[in-house]
Amino acid sequence: MSDHALNPAHAGHDVSHEDHPGPGLYLLIAAILTVLTAAEITVFYVPGLQPVLVPILLVLAIVKFAFVGMFYMHLYYDSKVFTTLFVFPLLLALLIVFGLLLLFSHLQGVLSFVVP
């Protein structure tokens, strides 16, 4: 990315409107999101799927997340800088969530003696 600075002529290229997807694609994404959400709700209600509820739901949520980010928010078409700006903090946020969950699982074990 620093190469842009060397080459101002190149830096001027217009990343805006032309390569953006059109309404057709948006509708397709909307359809996919609808189907995925319907799937999520179905999974929730089917008793037989309870043991694998968590992995299925997580995968579905991640896919939905990615679709909105990539297409509605144009990350797929836009400069990769934006993807970096978003994904790096996202990973850090995930680490914080996992870290806290782990730390508190331990605390839970210890404190159950103190707090019945």
Add this chain to the structure above:
Amino acid sequence: MAAQPKPLAFEHPSYLHDPGGIWSWITTVDHKRVAVLYGITALFMMAVGGMEAMLIRAQLMVPGNHLLSAAAYNEMFTMHGTTMIFLVLMPLELGFFANFFIPLQIGARDVAFPRLNALSYWVFLGGTIFLHLGLLRSIYGLPDAGWFGYANLTERMYTPGINVDCWDIGLLILGVSTLLSGLNFFVTIVNLRAPGMTFMRMPMFIWAMLVTTILILLAFPALTVGLIFLFADRFLDTHFYRVSAGATPILWQHLFWIFGHPEVYIMALPAFGMISEVIPPFSRKPLFGYPMMAYSLVLIAFLSYGVWGHHMFATGMGPIADATFSITSMLIAIPTGVKIFSWLATVWGGRLRFTTSMLFAVGFLVEFTIGGLSGIMHASPPVDLQQTDSYIIVAHFHYVLFGGVLMGILAAFYYWWPKITGRFLSEKLGKAQFWITAWAFNATFFPMHFVGVLGMPRRIYTYAPHMGWDFWNYFESVNAFILGFAFLLFFINIIWSAMDGEIASSDPWDARTLEWSIPSPPPAFNFAAVPMVTSRDAFWVRKYGTVGTHGVAPAIAGGAAAAPIGAHAEVEEHIHMPAPSLYPLIFALGVFLMGVGCLVWTRLIIMGGAVTVMSVIGMVFEYPSFGKFDPAMIAESTLGLDHRKVGMWAFLGSECVFFASLISTYMVYKDRNLGGFDAMILNIPLTSVSTFVLLTSSLTMVLALAAVQRDDRKWSVFWLASTVLFGCIFLGGQAFEFTDFVMQGLKIQTNLFGQTFYTLVGFHGIHVLIGVCWLIVLTIAVARGKIGKDRSLAVEIGGLYWHFVDIVWVIIFTLIYLMRTVKHA
């Protein structure tokens, strides 16, 4: 160099005098003036914080002293810490030096968002005042629960009164200011560098600030969430930190230190950057190991997120967590060591000039290293269990923050002051200040290691005689007063310099970076012509070619004689400087009123909120260029990207940490719920419908953007209005859900489930509400023809925010609703 033209300064008045008048300072958006405002405020607060320190030391001078009551002592040490960190070090580093020198060092005319910059200052001023508001009620009204505000001491039942309220809300306000400056400087560095200034050609100060701003963006949200919980506990009677409800005060410590350790690097890294600017010119050598210096900054920042637990060894996190945090903490010593040795190698064999600035830089190296070494000692859990909460910790953080950071800042003062004001600080007074500081600082703080090991706890207002602490405490206090005297010299020096200081040339130190290529003090527009950068140490190379870019440079001076860059070029024809604006001040006033409203009169919150919203709208439409697609700006930008979009994405990244903190709290507290309602109350059919509604609104949002980009006004309005409608339906659903729960008996105070659910889902709802208001404004603007194809960026950015709120909902719907039976922690 081309023939020497008339110095520019004569033709163009300096930023200090052009334009004149108080009003021009109040409405200023010039980064240099905003910096000066920050500098004055922070120096004033430095005097205040210094007085507080003097009172602390006076109280501790002899055992059994009753100069201060216990309550007053608590206020003093709380406000001393809070002031020095949030109102002195950070504003001096970020608000003052970074603000002034980021644009100058990267060859820019201002920061990316000049009005936002002014806004940060006014909000900062509001927060500063807010912290002290309790004084209006009583002399004992200052915050008094420590700068770390440990729960559950901060709960209303243990600390009633206004003290902690002011601390909590004050820090929230300051957080807004810091986050916005961080965002602003980040975009500036990433996207506003002069042509040719690649990452590996940036001055090291810029590297340090780049990394610091990333830390700010990704650390402050955790503090914000912790403070919001505290706010809820104090004002809404929830129990985020109350053991009796199944909660734990440890949560506060986690949130606080997830912010807190990166925060110490938010303070340390800018000082690293300053030292890296000061040492090379006074050694007449380039900075040693530039790439390693840059990478080690990045590594330190990265590691600093994984070490927060080292402040919590005494809470019993368990052997695995202790070992992990211990190892990561010790690892930080490696990149830090790389930096120390690189600075030493820069000095090594150089042609040294011991100016005051250089003296303070060397002081930094020595004292900071001592502080780093005691840090490694505390990083070992069994050792720390002996040391924690004793005076050895006080010694440690004063060595890193005072001996380190503040000495770095003082070095920067003596180095950059001529550029800022056009006059030197007195070297004589400066050297006196340095030597007195060097003695008195060590004499005050080194013995704290001893009394710490002898068992003297920190945060006590007095102590019994014959504990073996008497002599050293007396010694520390006497030297602390001498240290205070050294600061008096500094303030005298500043006043003397302003009135009668020796006039400085544009490049008095024969320095290396671009800020020295323009007049001192610079004109409002900084650079007559935007400089072209062809190498690291851009100004040096322009002056001397490659001489002294690898080893030590010959002693012949001549920097001052070299022509300022761009002086031989005509001042560019059209320099567009942003127009002044009053809205930043109005915004800050609104925020301040909201805070005061929380304390005294609820209706004031709404009024303050209205002022804030109006000022934002005013600010948005103030410039004729709002939302305009600006090919020239994009062509000049470093990445070929629009600042506003880069800023929005960086903000969304920061929001990720905000929601992560809320979500993890929900997940860990859900399983600690002590009965009553739990997640089974959640209404899945209702929220499923809401989920579809919100997803549909994202579709209509992209269709709206596409229509705006086609310049199709009718459909733009239609799709935007539909998005607003769907947003309102979603909010309606949420209002129904909340009301329903409350009717069933689940209030925010009811139990841990209730409070974490309402805060998480409620904060998402507030985001939706903000999005709806934003979209309404956009819809009206489009309908009235104010936003067309050329301003589609306005819609695009609003859309990004809207979609982000949507994807947060995707996560919430899954983790909170569909996984309602799953145990998390």
